[in-house]
Amino acid sequence: MYAIFEAKGKQFRATPDQKIRMPSIGAEPGERVTFETVLLAQKSSGDDVMIGRPALKGASVAVEVLRHGKDEKIIVYKMKRRKGYRRKQGHRQKFTEVKVVDIEFGTGESAKPKAEKAAKPKAEKTAKPKAAEPKAAEIDVTPAAAELAEAEGIDLATLEGTGKEGRILKSDVEAAIKARDEGE
DSSP: OEEEEEETTEEEEEOTTOEEEEEOOSOOTTOEEEEOOEEEEESSTTSOOEEOSSEETTOEEEEEEEEEEEOOOEEEEEEETTTTEEEEEEEOOEEEEEEEEEEEOTTSOEEOOHHHHHHHHHHHHHOOOOOOOOGGGSSOBOHHHHHHHHHHTOOGGGOOOOSGGGOBOHHHHHHHHHHHHHHO
């Protein structure tokens, strides 16, 4: 039985009675805190994994704050060569140690994000029908050749292209216009 939940911009795997160190939260030792953004959960080892998209509806992880503290010191050293610039600085990240008290699995359904609900109707209203493609859509033809053929009433299906891989060029359309004019 476990759940993966999100808190303070990070994801944590929680099992009952597990101790977790997470970025500092504003709660006193002994208080209970509930995290409702559960991304994934499994009730027992034989059950299927419930995956939220993005979170599981009604699921939560309750934790009890044990203590606050600081991690070990890390050294940050900056230097620019040949410039005489050197800086040495230490940093200790604050953390909160919590104990997982309870895991609620909810319905197992995914909760839809608010942004997705609002975006759907707007997308349907603003959708415009696509403009009709010229006849040359199936035939490989340059845009200039397609425009000229449409203006002159030349059927592109009857032409053979001299371009790369049989592409119809503007010069092919001009040759067809010249042949048509001479034949009349």
